[in-house]
Amino acid sequence: MIGASDIVHTHAQALLEIKEAELLGVFNSDFGRTKNFAERYNIKAYQKLEDVLTDSEVGVVDIVGLPGAHADYGMVAARAGKLCYC
Numbered sequence: 001m002i003g004a005s006d007i008v009h010t011h012a013q014a015l016l017e018i019k020e021a022e023l024l025g026v027f028n029s030d031f032g033r034t035k036n037f038a039e040r041y042n043i044k045a046y047q048k049l050e051d052v053l054t055d056s057e058v059g060v061v062d063i064v065g066l067p068g069a070h071a072d073y074g075m076v077a078a079r080a081g082k083l084c085y086c
Contacts, residue, residue, distance in 0.1 A: 002052065002073050003065025004028035004037045011064050012041055021060075027052045028065065049073075053080035060084065 001008060004026060015021045025044030028034040038045035046052045052061065053076065061077045063070050063086035070086045077084040 001026045001037075001062045001064055002028075002049070002077070003063060003069070004030065004033040005064055005066060008037060008064045011062055012037075015062070024057055025052065025055070049076065053077060053082060058082060062086070 001011065001023070008026070012023055015023050023041055023043055025046050026034055026037045026041075027046035027049055028037070031045070031047060034045045034047075037043075044055075046055075052058055059082065061073075061082045061084040063073045063077070063084055065073060074084050074086065
């Protein structure tokens, strides 16, 4: 997941209900929020966006940050070969 806005928990809960999906990690520009979210769901806490995009385990990126950043994050993720949705 990219972003740790208020909606992130709703997205996480939805992903956890999909048996074919796995919640692997989270990145947010505020690393404190990243760590809190990662600890709650027992997932990776990425310090840099590049770490998410170069992680071979990550195939799909859920963009849940601020709406104004969705397009930028989506373009970067797509260029890195990741599927993305928001």
